[in-house]
Amino acid sequence: MGPYPCGSAATGWEGGRSEAPCAAPEIDGLLAGAGYRVRSSDLCHVAQRLERLESAMVGSSGNHVDFAHPASDAVHYNPSDLAAWVDSMLSELAPADPGPARHAPAPDAWEDQIYSQPQRAVAARMEEEEDSGIRLVHLLMSSADAIQRGDVALAGSLIDEMRLLLTRVNTGFGIGKVAGYFVDALTRRLFSASSAAAASGSPAEYEILYHHFYEASPYLKFAHFTANQAILEAFEGHDRVHVIDFSLMHGLQWPALIQALALRPGGPPALRLTGIGPPSPDGRDSLREIGLRLAELARSVRVRFAFRGVAANRLDDVRPWMLQVAPGEAVAVNSVMQLHRLLSDPDSPGPAPIDSVLAWIRGLRPKIITVVEQEADHNKPGFLDRFTEALFYYSTVFDSLEAGRASCSGAQQQQSTAVAEVYLQREIRDIVCCEGPDRAERHEPLMRWRARMIRAGLRPVHLGSNAFKQARMLLTLFSGEGYCVEEVDGCLTLGWHSRPLIAASAWRADDFDEDARPIPDNFIFNSISNTNESNSSINNNAAMLRRRNSNNNNSRSSDSSSQQESIHGM
Amino acid sequence: METQFDDVPLEHDKGKGFSINDNADLLAEILSRLDGRSLGVAACVCRLWSGVCRRDTVWEALCTRHVSGGAAAARAVVAALGGYRRLYRLCMGPVLERLPPARRDEAAHLSLSLSLSLSLFSIDCYERLGGRQRSSLLFLRNTVDMNMME
Numbered sequence: 001m002g003p004y005p006c007g008s009a010a011t012g013w014e015g016g017r018s019e020a021p022c023a024a025p026e027i028d029g030l031l032a033g034a035g036y037r038v039r040s041s042d043l044c045h046v047a048q049r050l051e052r053l054e055s056a057m058v059g060s061s062g063n064h065v066d067f068a069h070p071a072s073d074a075v076h077y078n079p080s081d082l083a084a085w086v087d088s089m090l091s092e093l094a095p096a097d098p099g100p101a102r103h104a105p106a107p108d109a110w111e112d113q114i115y116s117q118p119q120r121a122v123a124a125r126m127e128e129e130e131d132s133g134i135r136l137v138h139l140l141m142s143s144a145d146a147i148q149r150g151d152v153a154l155a156g157s158l159i160d161e162m163r164l165l166l167t168r169v170n171t172g173f174g175i176g177k178v179a180g181y182f183v184d185a186l187t188r189r190l191f192s193a194s195s196a197a198a199a200s201g202s203p204a205e206y207e208i209l210y211h212h213f214y215e216a217s218p219y220l221k222f223a224h225f226t227a228n229q230a231i232l233e234a235f236e237g238h239d240r241v242h243v244i245d246f247s248l249m250h251g252l253q254w255p256a257l258i259q260a261l262a263l264r265p266g267g268p269p270a271l272r273l274t275g276i277g278p279p280s281p282d283g284r285d286s287l288r289e290i291g292l293r294l295a296e297l298a299r300s301v302r303v304r305f306a307f308r309g310v311a312a313n314r315l316d317d318v319r320p321w322m323l324q325v326a327p328g329e330a331v332a333v334n335s336v337m338q339l340h341r342l343l344s345d346p347d348s349p350g351p352a353p354i355d356s357v358l359a360w361i362r363g364l365r366p367k368i369i370t371v372v373e374q375e376a377d378h379n380k381p382g383f384l385d386r387f388t389e390a391l392f393y394y395s396t397v398f399d400s401l402e403a404g405r406a407s408c409s410g411a412q413q414q415q416s417t418a419v420a421e422v423y424l425q426r427e428i429r430d431i432v433c434c435e436g437p438d439r440a441e442r443h444e445p446l447m448r449w450r451a452r453m454i455r456a457g458l459r460p461v462h463l464g465s466n467a468f469k470q471a472r473m474l475l476t477l478f479s480g481e482g483y484c485v486e487e488v489d490g491c492l493t494l495g496w497h498s499r500p501l502i503a504a505s506a507w508r509a510d511d512f513d514e515d516a517r518p519i520p521d522n523f524i525f526n527s528i529s530n531t532n533e534s535n536s537s538i539n540n541n542a543a544m545l546r547r548r549n550s551n552n553n554n555s556r557s558s559d560s561s562s563q564q565e566s567i568h569g570m
Numbered sequence: 571m572e573t574q575f576d577d578v579p580l581e582h583d584k585g586k587g588f589s590i591n592d593n594a595d596l597l598a599e600i601l602s603r604l605d606g607r608s609l610g611v612a613a614c615v616c617r618l619w620s621g622v623c624r625r626d627t628v629w630e631a632l633c634t635r636h637v638s639g640g641a642a643a644a645r646a647v648v649a650a651l652g653g654y655r656r657l658y659r660l661c662m663g664p665v666l667e668r669l670p671p672a673r674r675d676e677a678a679h680l681s682l683s684l685s686l687s688l689s690l691f692s693i694d695c696y697e698r699l700g701g702r703q704r705s706s707l708l709f710l711r712n713t714v715d716m717n718m719m720e
Contacts, residue, residue, distance in 0.1 A: 211705075214706070215705050215706065215708060215709065216709075225686075225689065228689075251696075252693060252696070252706065255689075255692040255693045255695065255696035256688075256689035256690075256692050256693060258692065259647065259651065259688055259689060259691075259692035260685075260688075260689065262647045263643065263644055263647055263688070267643075293696065293699050293700050294696070296699055297692070297695065297696050297699060300650040300651070301646075301647045301650045301651065302646070302647075302650075404709075408709070410708060412705065412708060413708050413709070416705070416708075469682055470682065470685070470686060473665070473679075473682055473683065473686055474686060476668045476669070477664070477665065477668055477709065477710060478709065
């Protein structure tokens with residue numbers, strides 16, 4: 001059996017645990033809490049030997065193994081030294097087929113007897129896969145470190161090594177799959193032309209990816225349902241309400257709110273929805289199409305509804321006057337995974353766009369601001385740190401998707417999961433490949449968002465038990481085993497196996513005493529509309545022709561393409 | 571055979587007593603006390619029962635059991651979205667199935683199940699309006715490991 005120089009295998013049974021003669025390195029903490037002393041480095045072997053012990057005990061059922069036998073005439077080894085104990089148990093159980101003497105010293109002989117040949121091959125392969133997985137992670141870290149230090153040659157050779165390793169590992173699931181995406185991103189970073197990720201597809205493509213991500217996982221549904229619950233509660237008692245959605249997409253969040261408002265005791269309010277989204281390149285007014293569909297739904301359930309679309313490529317191009325907030329209506333601002341795009345590098349000078357956006361949000365005096373963001377720290381300036389964080393974060397997300405795929409029945413669902421992975425791949429590429437103003441996916445953890453919102457003068461709103469119970473019930477509709485909802489200081493997080501992945505919080509700004517900055521919607525405004533109807537999209541070209549408010553130091557202008565020009569100072 | 575009702579002339583009695591099928595409304599009243607699965611079975615009994623089981627009021631009674639308030643207003647909204655029968659089939663049924671059996675009759679859980687189902691239902695209705703493929707409820711068809719529920 002494996003030699004354990006510090007082990008206590010030879011000691012007899014004592015009431016308490018015997019201390020190892022030498023300081024045992026790195027005893028696994030979790031098992032220690034349960035009363036077992038196992039070295040962390042031995043965990044793998046101990047697990048395998050426990051499995052063999054089980055199969056030996058169970059498999060030899062026809063052989064009348066006397067389970068009391070090991071206890072009767074053998075030396076009782078200290079069971080808290082789990083490694084030695086399981087080895088001694090294995091050595092005492094009679095093998096299924098008659099073999100050499102029971103206490104044969106060589107472990108390989110036991111492997112031959114306890115395992116049949118194919119089983120042993122499977123076990124060996126599993127070990128190899130596990131080792132390959134660990135090696136992949138190691139190589140990924142090393143190449144990220146090399147890139148951070150500027151050693152492109154080393155990084156390149158490590159990437160080649162990883163590609164080779166990936167051919168021998170199962171890339172259908174688990175670490176192999178995630179590693180594949182990260183290796184791809186690293187390759188792009190090293191060998192592609194600059195800002196390759198800028199050519200990352202059209203908004204229409206992005207919407208399709210988003211839709212599949214919506215279907216394949218509960219994260220976006222959790223975001224929508226939680227935000228809707230907060231908005232519903234904030235709108236109680238108001239009969240004119242206005243929701244501003246920072247990213248309309250297909251408008252999937254709003255049917256549920258419309259329905260809930262329709263059923264609210266006392267009757268529905270008059271609902272206005274302002275949806276912000278990118279302009280459609282091919283002349284179609286996609287925002288208006290979504291608005292029309294929502295209007296039809298609202299009409300069928302008898303909710304007075306008006307829609308307005310605001311086309312903008314970036315949130316900081318939006319100005320409050322475009323939203324046309326009317327006096328006396330209750331305003332809700334909804335941002336699902338949009339605010340992080342407004343952040344900048346933590347160590348870059350000057351205010352980030354987020355500050356000006358939060359300022360004008362506050363100026364609208366909203367009853368509720370719902371913010372849902374990824375719960376991760378992907379805005380670190382150091383590449384290696386960021387890379388490591390992203391690796392662990394996306395491994396967890398992919399794990400959860402994998403569990404969903406395992407339980408899903410239809411081909412369409414399987415396809416959704418595959419496309420959802422492409423959605424995530426986009427994020428990975430952005431985090432790994434892009435630097436400076438090109439990088440949009442600047443996720444920050446909830447704690448930092450809270451601090452930022454409080455600095456901007458917003459007050460927190462507790463999400464309440466209704467939202468929590470609804471989220472929990474929503475999760476039971478998915479493979480319930482891994483997902484968990486937690487409440488942290490009035491915010492809700494959804495995670496996978498106790499790693500929070502997405503966090504929802506709510507804020508308000510309607511009741512402060514100091515005078516808010518005057519909302520700049522008193523400018524004379526003529527809209528250049530694409531249609532003749534009153535609900536129209538406002539093209540950003542119109543904005544460029546207006547006199548602009550000078551309350552932004554970092555105001556940027558853009559035309560309807562994705563090029564950016566910054567105009568500093570006014 | 572003697573009947574239980576004195577005013578039914580015995581000579582015209584062909585041997586049948588009062589039948590549950592005599593009055594469709596009464597039948598509906600009785601069936602509306604069943605659970606979803608039994609209603610599905612009842613719909614297969616005969617054409618009369620199948621017709622009665624298609625009535626939305628029967629499914630409304632099933633969905634709004636233990637739920638208080640606002641029935642009339644809710645009826646109009648749910649009808650606009652597609653009706654209670656469809657609501658149960660697409661959403662409420664799968665949601666209730668995921669609840670641990672012990673909790674399925676608790677008022678709080680039923681109320682929450684109904685509101686969650688209505689939200690999902692409205693998204694489905696919205697997708698139907700768009701004419702594009704309806705996929706937002708596909709996840710409800712997945713198998714869920716019930717052993718994991720407490």
